[in-house]
Amino acid sequence: MKVGIVGASGYSGEVLVKLLLGHPHVTLAAVTSRSLAGKSLASVMPAVRGIDRGLKFVDSDLAALAASDLALYFLALPHGAAATYAKALVAAGKRVIDLSADFRISDLATYRNYYGEHHAPELLPSAHFVLPELSPPAWKQEARLVAAPGCYPTSILVPLVPLLKAGVVTREHIVANAYSGVSGAGRKVEEAYLYCERAESTKAYSLVKHRHLAEIEEQLALHTGAPVVIQFNPHLAPMRRGIATTITVPAAPGATVERLYAAWRAAYAGAAFVQLLPSGETPDTAHVVGTNRIDLAAVHDPRTGNFVITAAEDNLMKGASGQAVQIMNLWCGFPETAGLV
């Protein structure tokens, strides 16, 4: 099966290229980038030197992509741009996995509030937001267009959804602090992302209205049947990759840490990419970077009545490209872990 990547010039694009070049069941047949068209992958992405099969970037020509014999496209484009490509490729009968935010939010007003105009709103009703461990499996048959979740949302939804559904935690006073490696900002050439600005620097940013909040809260509501409002505090940490998220949430009356873990175990039995650490241990970004795993742990604080939940993932893997490949695997009937371990 031949697949392609549209817009592969960023960090998640690079990881996706590497994963697909090493995938046992698909052939990466096209990699597009307006700015890099004509260059070899090996010259732009040193990580793939020697395994790049001589591939070159091609221009992101919509008609050519639609007319090709490729069966599936990953869109690693900025939000806004992705919608246009998704529209044409879906119309041409291609499967599309979109890594941008364009189809993560089903409510158009919410999308506009956070991102501005939408270029293919007519696709929203049929697009599927797929977080593989949480989404009911019907999407595998129904979907033509899948939105892969954002990095922060994955690190919050995976731990929280089963607990809210099981009634182990309250819906109020939820506080999620997340610390992301600098690659979370993409390959933006701005002063704020220079080595000398970020090394030895930790700071909060985009407090109150980070764009991922829209997606987090919509998914929490869809999964649990009622609105959930959370305090989401994103931060930059001086590392390249990884997200460490710490969630404070009041325990439901009578809930224990054992019940919390039981809810997780029920939700994630057999989940290859969710690892539960014993209560008292804490996930570490360094332990998950380069893998598609998300590690979880929790403790109960009898003084405050809160659970403190910790999660760690690689923002470019489980938080982006690894999860997109996992989605492809499930969608196309490959083993879920193919190309990911």
Add this chain to the structure above:
Amino acid sequence: MKVGIVGASGYSGEVLVKLLLGHPHVTLAAVTSRSLAGKSLASVMPAVRGIDRGLKFVDSDLAALAASDLALYFLALPHGAAATYAKALVAAGKRVIDLSADFRISDLATYRNYYGEHHAPELLPSAHFVLPELSPPAWKQEARLVAAPGCYPTSILVPLVPLLKAGVVTREHIVANAYSGVSGAGRKVEEAYLYCERAESTKAYSLVKHRHLAEIEEQLALHTGAPVVIQFNPHLAPMRRGIATTITVPAAPGATVERLYAAWRAAYAGAAFVQLLPSGETPDTAHVVGTNRIDLAAVHDPRTGNFVITAAEDNLMKGASGQAVQIMNLWCGFPETAGLV
């Protein structure tokens, strides 16, 4: 005026040596360390090569220290050991500034609960916990023994105390997430603090019952007249120095971000080491490391009704040795900023 440091082999000891060697009003006359006795400062602390005046470490001999002509001692010893030295030096009429936890907690039962046995409980009633920007000035006349605050507590008390006193925030559902550089663990030679373990790694640790919690909550209660229970989530970030603390706290009914800043301005008018950033900016550890400053900012989140407060300081300066020098300056009648800017 001659001063000495007892137990200067750690990171805060090293910073303290450097500050005192450059201080315009005191002479660093003795630096003790059991393990380093006989070695030159320059050989152990490369940062002071060329300004070390040929000083050597001497043994931590209690009788000799008590009999010396030094007027003031800083104790940079582990908790437990500090109490013994404090007792003898205070008895000998020396002023003592203790950087350990031994005299930070006035309640003996709380101390024992968090730290174990206390070796000089009879000194607790007369010891002064001094956070210069918050402590009523009478300590300058009364004190013989001063406890300098811990690094995390400083980053939480400075922003929170004026807001609790002014009634701008509630006393409940306070969540403080703090991210510390690795020097916060001291110069511990353990696998967890190796370069290869900590680089590119962010993780929570000591959730639920970190030792600094005792000091934070006792001070919050003393300053505000009633118990305050907080969720304190400490983390390690991959940097050498610096603490970034993010506090989520429900706004009191009707409170605005303007009132919050007004409370801060009232509390910190003229405070040389507290900088208020405009709401919307966020403090950055990289901007305060090497200084004795703490930078503060806050935003209001109309969706959750919370304030999100951010603070950054250098854990070895405002969080330890810089603050100890600031205390000395105030105690001895030197300009508050002497040797610190």
Add this chain to the structure above:
Amino acid sequence: MKVGIVGASGYSGEVLVKLLLGHPHVTLAAVTSRSLAGKSLASVMPAVRGIDRGLKFVDSDLAALAASDLALYFLALPHGAAATYAKALVAAGKRVIDLSADFRISDLATYRNYYGEHHAPELLPSAHFVLPELSPPAWKQEARLVAAPGCYPTSILVPLVPLLKAGVVTREHIVANAYSGVSGAGRKVEEAYLYCERAESTKAYSLVKHRHLAEIEEQLALHTGAPVVIQFNPHLAPMRRGIATTITVPAAPGATVERLYAAWRAAYAGAAFVQLLPSGETPDTAHVVGTNRIDLAAVHDPRTGNFVITAAEDNLMKGASGQAVQIMNLWCGFPETAGLV
């Protein structure tokens, strides 16, 4: 085919475990460690959580290892200890790939000069030092015990040997400066390797007589038929993995950079793990970490008459465990790149 690792508690042991767990043609059936016996791999090596097949560390019992049905053992032990295990396992008919220095140096006096006593000198004549891209292929049939090269030696021998053999460079005035990530020191719990000591720190160490010098010069002499003495200056750089080596060597009379590249191309035609970058580019450790590649480039300086040769590799992959797996692949008739791309 079942394989085992003896002494897997260090960083290269961890990488080796990960590579063998993912290898398509072998089953990792035993992992030994005196200090970790009884613990699960997943608890000690978080990178393999979820792919560890429930393996536990077992004690390093020589008799049991010799009596097992495993066909091949990797020794990831300190030098000295490795010789004893090699002796017993070779006697039991096992294939042995030793990652230590014990069998890298064929001259016993040289070994003793650099490392001290040798515990199995009788094996030295039949041991094979195998750098896959340089060693004549007869070892695949003849060997029972293979010494995998050191990290620094690989980064110097791969670029230099073909040039010395082709007469493109002189044998004199060779200067090799190498900058290694901190994992090169192994998982040593010493103050020098603490995060706060190594972050933001670059320095030379072990000048004049680093142990790898013995191996580098013996191999240069064996490959080129005459002694070669080089200046080898190792350094520590503030990164976890990677070696960047810069070699200055006078060009032979009339030699050009084109002839230099021609010599490399002749030597490494078809070599999957040697990448030649165009003259003017320079290899970057960040581009090879996580791969088994070594990237090479060179420029000619008409002012000095020197070539400046640059190389980059991952010290734990091509410099240790990746190369050991490559050796196994060639020895056992697997594809050379199996489990390595």
Add this chain to the structure above:
Amino acid sequence: MKVGIVGASGYSGEVLVKLLLGHPHVTLAAVTSRSLAGKSLASVMPAVRGIDRGLKFVDSDLAALAASDLALYFLALPHGAAATYAKALVAAGKRVIDLSADFRISDLATYRNYYGEHHAPELLPSAHFVLPELSPPAWKQEARLVAAPGCYPTSILVPLVPLLKAGVVTREHIVANAYSGVSGAGRKVEEAYLYCERAESTKAYSLVKHRHLAEIEEQLALHTGAPVVIQFNPHLAPMRRGIATTITVPAAPGATVERLYAAWRAAYAGAAFVQLLPSGETPDTAHVVGTNRIDLAAVHDPRTGNFVITAAEDNLMKGASGQAVQIMNLWCGFPETAGLV
């Protein structure tokens, strides 16, 4: 005495601002920047918050600067731009210390070969290149325009010049490998200097013809009376500040490491900012960053006949702004170390 800085938007400009704000004998009265005019120093340079005396950036208006009552200007401008300002300010009777390359090279043809057109060649004969520890003191009376040395040149000239003059080392086969923190590139907003590109990355760059070579070789020739050609290999290391330089140079016949150190001691007796470490130790960038020191050490290799010399400095202090302040101190009759310890 009032001083000003022209073009203070870069990293060395920021360090210079900080040094001058804390200097006991001068008042920083003007800081110019075209791009930042009108902004407060505190908003742009967080390190000086609280000590910035309310200063704002002003436009770099040549006429206004020349007409001011300031006695001395530092030029922290890009090469090319500096010459124009130097010309006007010198003509107006101001003292000028230029941190750019414009007046470091006395030979116009060499300047043009490395940098292109020169905008004030008529000033070259009277400009003084001042490396305080090496320059004969007459410049203090004669100079109107001083060129402060580059970062790499300082780290090579300080160790080498006394050894060449004393005949302890040969003039041939000198190889200098230098590893610089990323701030050495200035605050360039380019992809190559992003955090994610430079973290965990070491690589050589600008081999063969780095611009600093012109200055290094001209000074070596001027100090020693004959041309010296060296191999200079600059590298980027993953740290913010610091240069670690390792120089390999054949010992002169009969020279010993004792004679080498004797030559250094003779040259640097009383030099506050040159520290000689015992042979066998090696300077560490982490030990000098934040200071104006350069640390030196050397070993002799009996196998190769070379000395291996190691040096470490802070590229923004002794390699730029600290050295510029040291020059001002000497020029204006202040204590050499004023504002620098």
